Amino acid sequence: MARLRTLFIMGGVMGQRLSNLILLPLLIxxxxxxxxxxxGLFSSLVAVAVPLLSMNLHFAIGRLYFDTKDINEHGSIFLSNLFxxxxxxxxxxGFIITIIYIGNIPDPLAENNIPTQIIIVIAAISLVFMQAAGILARLQDNSFLFAAISISSGLGLIAGYVILSPFMSDNVLAAILSYIFAQFLASMLGLLPMVRLLRNGRFCTKAVRRALSYSSGTxxxxxxxxxxxxxxxxxGSVTLTPSEAVSYTLISYGIVVLGVLVNSYTEARRIPIFERFSEEKIDEALQIIWRSALKNIKIIAFFYTMGVIFCEYQTHILPNGYRIEFVWLLPSxxxxxxxxxxxxxxxxxxxxxxxxxxxxxxVSAVAIYIPLLSCLSYKGVMGLLWTSALVMTLQSAAAFGVAYYLARRQKHIVRSIKGSKA
Structure with missing residues (x-):
């Protein structure tokens, strides 16, 4: 059952990401x-705007769900935090758009067009709905539905763009509208089968307060x-040449897609990980995390091997103006x-x-990133890539050290409590 769950979740995420990879040459x-x-600016903006502006409340659902077994409370937690x-x-x-308009601040994405800015806001909302639907499917341990949501969001984007782009002068706007269509399509596919689980849910301020205490960190x-x-x-849109900006967008897009793919392997074990933690079975939870990390490293090794081969033959694959230098793979x-x-x-x-x-x-990592970026940005694409790589290395070492220490301390506390009860 665990293998089947992992297969469906990995298949769904891979289907979604492969759809994005199929879309990539179409966009190029x-x-x-x-x-x-x-x-590229749109995809990166949505990625940061959703967690920042929503305070990541919809993701808190995935943790608070395990704190109760009452189905009505489950519905309240979901609906309260989603809306x-x-x-x-x-x-x-609305506040940000007003500031941009009043201050006449340059907007390289929407080009200071208010209707386009509103459409981008709708795109962010559509992503929240899709992510919430995926979380609910995972919480119900319905890996098949999760796979269907993931795949439909990817294929819907391709289908929408193929249909709209010939009739629109702005291909970016066509892609954004296709994105909205795909996310809402996936959302309806995931939420409609779950109506019976949510119909008794009510808005609960307590659920939102509990979610805020968790979501602030995430x-x-x-x-x-x-x-x-x-x-x-x-x-890079400011400091790089147009050809460098396009190439950097391409390789950073690939890094993000690969990151989501490997993280999905651990995401497939969300339920057993949190169940072990809630049952104070710390060792078992850590073992699941370690095994997932090893699998992720193998996936990364495979894709970077393919990346080396791609660099060798890219002149036969990419159009003029696009190029990934072999040396860029090391910091990546x-x-x-x-x-x-x-x-x-x-x-x-x-x-x-x-x-x-x-x-x-x-926050400490960001504080390091900004001055380091100012020192290395003059080196072009390599400077941007090495800034990200070095900061991620420091951030990872610090986070893992703290997490490992806290896990060991928690295990000691649990053993002490069990010993006193005995």
Missing amino acids: ATMTAPEFVRF TAIFSIILFS MVFVVSMWVVAQAGRWV LVYSLTAVLFNSAFWMLTGLHRTVWLSVIC
Whole structure:
């Protein structure tokens, strides 16, 4: 059963990410270089705007769910945090758009077009719905439904873009509208079968307060990961030449896709990991995390081997103006491997209810990233890649050290309690 669960979840995530990889050459073939860079800005913006503006409340559902077995309370936790997250996005986005308009601040993505900015906000909301639907499917241990949600979000994006792009002058806008269609399609596919589980749910401020205490750490975690992994796209849009910006967008896109893919292997074990932590079976939870990390390293090794082969034959694959230098793979590999270590620390600290440490470590990492980036950005793509790799290495070492210490201390406390009861 565990193998089947993992197969479906990995299959779903791989289907979604492979759809993105299929979309990539389609975008390269149909978009101009400036449009491709703008699409890279869109994908990176949504990745940071959702956790930041929603306060990551919808992701807190995945942890609070295990604190009760009451199905009505499950519905209240889900609905309360989902709609609070959406309201928060609308509120903060409206404020940001107003500031951009009043201050006449340059907007390289929407090009200061308010209707386009509103469409981007809708795209962020659609992602919240899709992520919430996926979380609910995972919490119900319905790995088949999770796979269907993931695959439909990817294939819907391709289908929508193929249909819309010939009729629109702005290919980026066509891609964004296709993205919205795909996420809402996946959301409905996931949420409609779960209506019976949610119909007795009620809005509960207590559920939101509990979620905030958990989500604050994970929100800072996700945002800081975005800064380290994807902020370079925004910096590169200013500091790099157009050809370098396109190439950096391409390789950073690949790093992010691979990161989500390998993290999904651990995500497939969310339920057994949190169950072991809630039952104070710390050793068993850590064993699941270690085994997942080893599998992730093997996946990374395979994909970077393919990356070496790709670099050798890329002139026959990529159009003119696109190129990935072989030397770029080294900092990318360092980043990917150390991200596995950080991912393991994330699951440990989450299971131990110590996500506040994620906030402390991640904020410190961002504080290091900014001055280091200012020192290395003049080196172009290599400077951006090595800045991310070095900061991720420091961040991972600190997070894992803290998580391992806290896990050992928790094991000692549990043993002491059991010993006193005996």
